[in-house]
Amino acid sequence: MAMRVLTADEMRAIERDAMERGLATGRELMERAGRGAVRTIGAHWPDLEPGGARRAVVLCGPGNNGGDGFVVARHLHALGWRCDLYAMEGAGGADAAAMRAAWEPLGLVHRLGPGDRPSLEGAALIVDALFGTGLSRPVELAAIALLREAARADGGPRVVALDMPSGRCADSGRRIGPDAAEANLTLAFHAPKRGHYLGDAPDACGALRVVDIGLPDAGAGLPLIDAPRWETISKRGGHKYRHGHAVILGGASGKGGAARMAAQAALRIGAGLVTLVVPPEAIVENAARLDAVMLHAAGDAHALRGFLSDARLNAVGLGPGLGRGAATRAWVEAVLDGPRAAVLDADALTAFEDRPEALFDLLRPGDVLTPHDGEFARLFPDLALELSGEAATGPAASRIDAARAAARRAGAVILLKGPDSIVAAPDGRAALHAAVYGRAVPWLATAGAGDTLTGMITGLVARGLGGFEAVSAAVWLHVEAARRAGPGLIAEDIASALPGLFRDLAAARQ
Ligand SMILES: NC(=O)C1=CN([C@@H]2O[C@H](COP(=O)(O)OP(=O)(O)OC[C@H]3O[C@@H](n4cnc5c(N)ncnc54)[C@H](OP(=O)(O)O)[C@@H]3O)[C@@H](O)[C@H]2O)[C@@H](O)CC1
Ligand SMILES: [K+]
Incomplete structure (x- = not known):
């Protein structure tokens, strides 16, 4: 089963349910949390394990997160640590x-007042047990800056945050107010929270480990996208026409690279045929650069409509390299007027920044929009505004809320792209893809990576996957291919890495 990420409310409901069913008392859960935290700290940093004369500074807040801190201190003490509370x-x-x-x-137990900065002299470990899932307003404590500085410093004490780095919202990962702690290791109790994966929160968390506190897995929460089932992406015989015919629209001569990469990615992901449709004057350039991808010339939207009336075509991807003008709007309208599912990216989105409603009116539930943050803000300025800057109260609106609202408004599947990508469908389904922590691929921030993803999604839609399923599979494969290519990657390498990735996915299944 896919790993799931929880909101603070969902976590509280799981705890409440377990207590009502007599599975554990709140105190037992707190004891397990603190004991499990000490065990996990030891496993994560084995050099801290032997105890001896080590000193730990434990900062406890007024709620249950603080309660966990007292348990951690007691178990560290039992291992021979000197703890200052x-x-x-x-x-x-x-x-x-x-x-x-x-x-x-x-x-x-020393009193921790707003201006206090506890001494870290000789400390090997600092435990941030100030606030967890109950954070509701900005934190005003000088100790927050102390935690942040210590987490960033080389060679000083290591900082472990219980459940969340204090000052970060567990639902959105955002800072509540200007000041939030950072950690080298964050321990999530029972399950990760959404906030561990969103925005810049992974940097603030350091490493992330989940501490089991013996609660049943109730299946609540948002799924974290994992490898697609091999059956959904493998080919089981049949000729090329059985695997779909994807169409990618390309732009003017000299700007064709983006659409070519999308077309090649659609072919690599397994579409049986791919046709790149370009203005007549761009045929020569593209013919010189493509072999397996077919070419077709269409001079205007009327010609495009004529081409798309061929019932054998299954999906159309458009946006990369198209240009932002009226011609692109006309192409989008021609595509959405026909029966093929569409994947819209880049210029196909930006072309509607002045009147997004005109685009939303045309979209169908199986269509896909793949905006990055900038494109998202152009189409959904009010939703983007809610995410900007720091939040004043918790729990705060998150990228997940924004993507869900956008999918409802647009009436199409939305992929809000980033290291934390959200896929949301108009029927309310949503999932999170996290390319952070061990799966971080900073080298994926490179020209053409998004165009390649558009092609991969279009290819999978052409092969018969629904928009939501195609996006979920493509976004995982895209990151996994980039991880294989490694630093130094250029966008062409992503599609080139797919065959090796498929080979390994097939082998893993046997
Ligand atoms: N329940 C269980 O059995 C288990 C719970 N577990 C642990 O409990 C944690 C959640 O505990 P929690 O709900 O008590 O919330 P927590 O994060 O400690 O903070 C709430 C307190 O802080 C206060 N407060 C908030 N913001 C503030 C601010 N800026 N500045 C000052 N005060 C502020 C707030 O006051 P209020 O907003 O009500 O005025 C309230 O008093 C969870 O993360 C996990 O670590 C685990 O042990 C597993 C078992
Ligand atoms: K904390």
Whole structure:
């Protein structure tokens, strides 16, 4: 089953359900969280394990995250650590109070006030147990800057955050207010939260590990996109016409590279045939550069409509290298007026920035839009605005909320691209693809990578996958191919890496 990411509300519901069913008390869960955290810290940093005269500074907040901190301190103490506890004043619940009481015979608890910066002298570890899923407003503590500086420094104490780096929203990954902590290791209790994967939060989290606290997997949350099932992308015999005919539209002479890369990617992902349709004057250039991809000339939208009336064509991808003018709008209208599913990217989106509703009126539920953040902001300025800057209260609106709202409004599948890509369908389905932590591919930020992805999605739609399924498969394969190619990658390498990737996926299945 796909790994799932939770909101704070979903996490609370899982805890509540387990408690109501008598599976565990809140205190038992807190004990498991703290004990599991210490075990995971030891596994992640084995050089810290032997204990000895190590010093840890533990910062505890007023809620249950702070309660976890007292449990961590007690278990570190049992391993021979000297722990200095700093706790905020506050209401706190009964469980957190009980964990504080269990710590108190073992050592002092200093009061942590807004301006306090605890000494880190001789410390090997700092535990951020200030705020987790309950963060509701900006944090005003000098200790936050201390955590951030320590996480960024080389050679100082290592920072471990319990559940979230304090000041980051568990639902959106955004900072609540201007100040948020950073960590070298973040420990998510029971399951990762959405906020661990979104925006710049992965940088703030450092590494991410999940700590099992013995709660059942209720299947709640948003799926994290994993490898597509081999059956969905493999070919089981049949001639080329059985595997779909993808069409990519290309632009003027001299600007054809983007569409050519999309066309080649559509072929590599397994479309039986791919035709690149270009203005007549661009035929010579493209004929000199393409062999397996077929070419067709269309001088205007009328000619395009005529070509697309061929019932054997299955899907059309357009946008890369088309230009932003009225001609592109006319091509988009011609495509959306016909029966083929469309994948719209780049200039096909930007051409409608003045009147996005005109585009939305034409879209059908199986069509796909693949905006990056800039293109998204042009089509959905109000949704993008909600995501800009820091949030004032938690939980804050997230890229997932924005992509879902955009899919509903557009009436089509949306792929909001980034290291954290969101796919959302107008029927409410959504999934997250995370190219962060161990799957980070910073070298994928290169010219043509998006055009290649457009081609891969178009190819899969031509082969018969629905828009949502095609995007989910393509986005994973795209990153995996880029990981194979490695640093130094140029966009052409992505499609070239697909055969090796397919070979390994097929082998893994046997
Ligand atoms: N329940 C369980 O059994 C388990 C829970 N677990 C742990 O509990 C964590 C969630 O605990 P939580 O719900 O108590 O929230 P938490 O993040 O500690 O903060 C809430 C407190 O902070 C306060 N507050 C908020 N923002 C503030 C600010 N800016 N500045 C100052 N105060 C602020 C807020 O006050 P309020 O907003 O109500 O005024 C409230 O008092 C979760 O992340 C995990 O670590 C695990 O042990 C597994 C078992
Ligand atoms: K924390």
